Amino acid sequence: xxxxxxxxxxxxxxxxxxxxxxxxxxxRRSGDExxxxxxxxxxxxxxxxxxLADLPLKTFLSEALIPYExxxxxxxxxxxxxxxxxxxxxxxxxxxxxxxxxxxDADGATLAALAPGLLPEMAAAVSKLMRNGDLVAVxxxxxxxxxxxxxxxxxxxxxxxxxxxxxxxxxxxxxxxTLDGLLFGVGDAVIGINPATxxxxxxxxxxxxxxxxxxxxxxxxxxxxxxxxxxxxxAMEKGAPLDLxxxxxxxxxxxxxxxxxxxxxxxxxxxxxxxxxxxTVGGNVMYFETGQGAALSADxxxxxxxQTVETRAYGVARAFRPLLVNxxxxxxxxxxxxxxxxxxxxxxxxxxxxxxxxxxxxxxxCYTNHAEADQDDMxxxxxxxxxAGVNFLIGVPxxxxxxxxxxxxxxxxxxxxxxxLDRKPAPEFESWLMRMGLADSNxxxxxxxxxxxxxxxxxxxx
Amino acid sequence: xARDIIAxxxxxxxxxxxxxxxxxxxxxxxxxxTALLEFQLAHAKARDAVHGAVDWDALEEHLPAPAIRVKxxxxxxxxxxxxxxxxxxxxxxxxxxLSKGDWDLALVIGDGLSAAAVHTWAxxxxxxxxxxxxxxxxxxxxxxxxxRVALAxxxxxxxxxxxxxxxxxxxPGLSVADSLGIYMTHGPRSGRRDGERNCLSNIxxxxxxxxxxxDKLVWLIRQSLRLGLSGVGLKEETPSLQPGQxxxxxxxxxxxx
Numbered sequence: 001x002x003x004x005x006x007x008x009x010x011x012x013x014x015x016x017x018x019x020x021x022x023x024x025x026x027x028r029r030s031g032d033e034x035x036x037x038x039x040x041x042x043x044x045x046x047x048x049x050x051x052l053a054d055l056p057l058k059t060f061l062s063e064a065l066i067p068y069e070x071x072x073x074x075x076x077x078x079x080x081x082x083x084x085x086x087x088x089x090x091x092x093x094x095x096x097x098x099x100x101x102x103x104x105d106a107d108g109a110t111l112a113a114l115a116p117g118l119l120p121e122m123a124a125a126v127s128k129l130m131r132n133g134d135l136v137a138v139x140x141x142x143x144x145x146x147x148x149x150x151x152x153x154x155x156x157x158x159x160x161x162x163x164x165x166x167x168x169x170x171x172x173x174x175x176x177x178t179l180d181g182l183l184f185g186v187g188d189a190v191i192g193i194n195p196a197t198x199x200x201x202x203x204x205x206x207x208x209x210x211x212x213x214x215x216x217x218x219x220x221x222x223x224x225x226x227x228x229x230x231x232x233x234x235a236m237e238k239g240a241p242l243d244l245x246x247x248x249x250x251x252x253x254x255x256x257x258x259x260x261x262x263x264x265x266x267x268x269x270x271x272x273x274x275x276x277x278x279x280t281v282g283g284n285v286m287y288f289e290t291g292q293g294a295a296l297s298a299d300x301x302x303x304x305x306x307q308t309v310e311t312r313a314y315g316v317a318r319a320f321r322p323l324l325v326n327x328x329x330x331x332x333x334x335x336x337x338x339x340x341x342x343x344x345x346x347x348x349x350x351x352x353x354x355x356x357x358x359x360x361x362x363x364x365x366c367y368t369n370h371a372e373a374d375q376d377d378m379x380x381x382x383x384x385x386x387x388a389g390v391n392f393l394i395g396v397p398x399x400x401x402x403x404x405x406x407x408x409x410x411x412x413x414x415x416x417x418x419x420x421l422d423r424k425p426a427p428e429f430e431s432w433l434m435r436m437g438l439a440d441s442n443x444x445x446x447x448x449x450x451x452x453x454x455x456x457x458x459x460x461x462x
Numbered sequence: 463x464a465r466d467i468i469a470x471x472x473x474x475x476x477x478x479x480x481x482x483x484x485x486x487x488x489x490x491x492x493x494x495x496t497a498l499l500e501f502q503l504a505h506a507k508a509r510d511a512v513h514g515a516v517d518w519d520a521l522e523e524h525l526p527a528p529a530i531r532v533k534x535x536x537x538x539x540x541x542x543x544x545x546x547x548x549x550x551x552x553x554x555x556x557x558x559x560l561s562k563g564d565w566d567l568a569l570v571i572g573d574g575l576s577a578a579a580v581h582t583w584a585x586x587x588x589x590x591x592x593x594x595x596x597x598x599x600x601x602x603x604x605x606x607x608x609x610r611v612a613l614a615x616x617x618x619x620x621x622x623x624x625x626x627x628x629x630x631x632x633x634p635g636l637s638v639a640d641s642l643g644i645y646m647t648h649g650p651r652s653g654r655r656d657g658e659r660n661c662l663s664n665i666x667x668x669x670x671x672x673x674x675x676x677d678k679l680v681w682l683i684r685q686s687l688r689l690g691l692s693g694v695g696l697k698e699e700t701p702s703l704q705p706g707q708x709x710x711x712x713x714x715x716x717x718x719x
Contacts, residue, residue, distance in 0.1 A: 030544050033544070034544065034545060034546075034547070164482075165482075166480055166482070167481075170479050170480065172476060172479035172480075173476070173479040173480030173482065174480075175476075176473060176476030176479060176480055176482070176484050177480060177482045177484055180473065180482075180484040180485060333633075334543045334544060335543065335544055335545070335546050338543070338544060368633060369505070369508035369509060369511075369512055369633065369634045369635065369636075369639075370512045370543055370575055370633055370634075374505060375501070375505075396482070397482040397483045397484045397486070398482070398483025398484075398486050398493070398497065398501060399483075399501065400482070400483050400501065400504070400635075400636045400637065401635075402480065402481045402482050402635070402636075402637050404635075405633060405634070405635025405636075405637075405638075406635070407505075407636065410483075410493070412486070412488065412491060412492060412493055415491050416490075416491035416492060419491055420491075447487075447488040447490070450471065450472050451472075455472055456472075459472055
């Protein structure tokens with residue numbers, strides 16, 4: 001196995017293998033320290049980045065981080081690699097790729113064509129050489145457009161998931177949080193519930209309820225109950241009105257097994273959902289969530305740093321043409337991302353790598369109460385992601401998820417960001433907001449009086 | 463007063479159905495000042511619960527019997543938050559305090575992520591359990607500092623208990639900063655996996671009451687002893703909590719330091 005090394009100030013820094021090199025080049029984070037993979041000094045971190053910058057991209061094609069024979073995610077990634085798409089950058093090192101990504105030559109169309117030629121590990125590697133501003137600038141050039149009942153990811157648009165969770169799945173409580181979000185113009189990416197009661201019958205009850213709300217107001221969006229893929233399969237068999245199949249995915253076969261899934265199960269679910277033909281403007285039927293630290297917490301990271309293994313989850317996701325993918329970046333806790341600096345960095349990395357690999361990337365801008373972060377930090381990440389062209393963000397009432405006990409963005413944040421950056425919701429949804437009198441002729445969603453007609457209409461129907 | 467702050471409350475009829483922060487009104491696109499500060503107050507309580515220290519002396523005064531004090535290998539809160547692995551291991555300097563016996567049950571109170579939860583709910587749960595033990599034998603109670611759930615494994619093992627039970631502060635949310643969780647493990651020993659435990663969560667003023675939690679726990683303990691296992695192989699089938707069954711308040715006042 002080749003050894004990687006760089007000489008810095010008379011000292012030779014040696015990295016035993018590619019995984020070690022990548023881990024040492026990663027910006028500092030608690031999860032890599034917990035795993036014993038992080039660079040032991042700042043100097044060593046820079047030495048690793050220098051060695052990584054000189055590494056030919058082709059190395060990743062010949063040196064699998066997790067053996068091909070041992071892991072179906074590696075097999076998927078290698079087998080689906082598009083050599084023709086890779087050809088324009090095949091001669092480059094990781095450092096040269098960074099310079100090229102930032103160059104004027106790499107425009108949106110060029111980057112879209114490149115995506116199938118990139119291995120997830122290449123995206124991870126180049127991200128480690130980029131500053132936060134670089135991650136924003138390159139991601140902002142890439143558009144990934146998907147559709148079901150609304151079209152997500154178009155230029156000048158910013159979509160949102162409405163997340164009306166309730167600790168006991170109370171229908172009235174969920175309806176209240178849903179209507180509140182609609183008044184802010186939130187929900188064009190999906191109205192998605194994390195169920196408190198995680199079984200098939202409860203899931204069908206929630207799906208039916210969401211579908212009734214959607215049909216009653218003729219809302220051009222999709223609903224989702226974020227339950228296990230096997231529950232969604234059973235719900236579909238029982239005739240439930242299921243729009244999107246949700247699943248958490250990770251970057252190794254073993255970590256996915258910890259989630260109770262494999263690639264075949266995801267493929268089966270995608271086919272079943274496509275068969276329902278419920279989409280009107282497009283046929284993307286999958287919704288995936290990912291997040292740095294998931295593989296390590298399942299003790300299935302194979303010695304890879306958490307950011308590299310996270311990009312392999314994107315390699316899984318893109319095989320199933322998802323409508324939506326989001327990282328739940330700050331949800332996992334301080335043992336993986338200790339503070340706001342680490343959460344913000346990881347959110348930008350995940351969004352950049354996902355987009356570079358061709359995914360319709362959103363972010364749950366969030367944190368838990370045992371992390372060193374607060375709503376001011378979420379403002380910063382939200383503003384950065386808005387400028388980076390994120391496909392969608394997640395909104396909950398008042399930023400407080402009363403079921404999952406963490407803080408995401410509020411409905412206020414979503415509407416404020418749209419107005420600040422002049423981003424509109426998905427076009428179908430924007431037309432609906434205007435029809436309902438919730439958006440004005442400029443597409444803005446202003447505050448309503450308590451007795452406003454649109455409010456009365458929605459509440460009367462609720 | 464800004465003209466565009468909503469004066470009426472069209473959400474009034476929903477408020478009993480959810481604790482979600484619905485119908486907050488708008489100051490332009492931002493939160494009105496009152497809602498902003500209420501959020502910050504809730505976050506401050508949650509942060510104080512995470513970083514607060516349990517007053518073990520005061521707690522012990524209200525327990526049925528003297529307790530053994532131990533700590534994990536996580537030396538302080540910052541280490542505890544970064545290194546869950548250390549919070550699962552017993553500090554070797556405490557090992558001599560735990561002598562092997564022949565017990566059905568070892569009960570551990572750990573601070574976990576909410577000192578407030580331990581202050582408010584640990585004592586009532588311990589007493590409720592105490593009154594329901596019947597012929598079950600229980601090792602001396604253990605109070606564990608900087609504890610994760612799995613710290614009950616080496617403790618239960620050292621005490622020679624067939625079952626270990628950890629009462630531990632749950633990660634605070636904004637709506638509840640003092641929620642207690644209970645984790646039961648048959649055959650406690652280091653290396654047990656989470657799937658080998660049974661959990662009762664959400665013991666707080668708006669959740670599971672101490673008496674109901676103790677009922678469920680005793681049922682789980684007896685089933686576990688009968689079947690010789692815990693975790694996914696043991697499904698909890700006790701009657702669910704009846705509406706209107708209010709929890710009793712803690713004997714200790716919540717502490718913020």
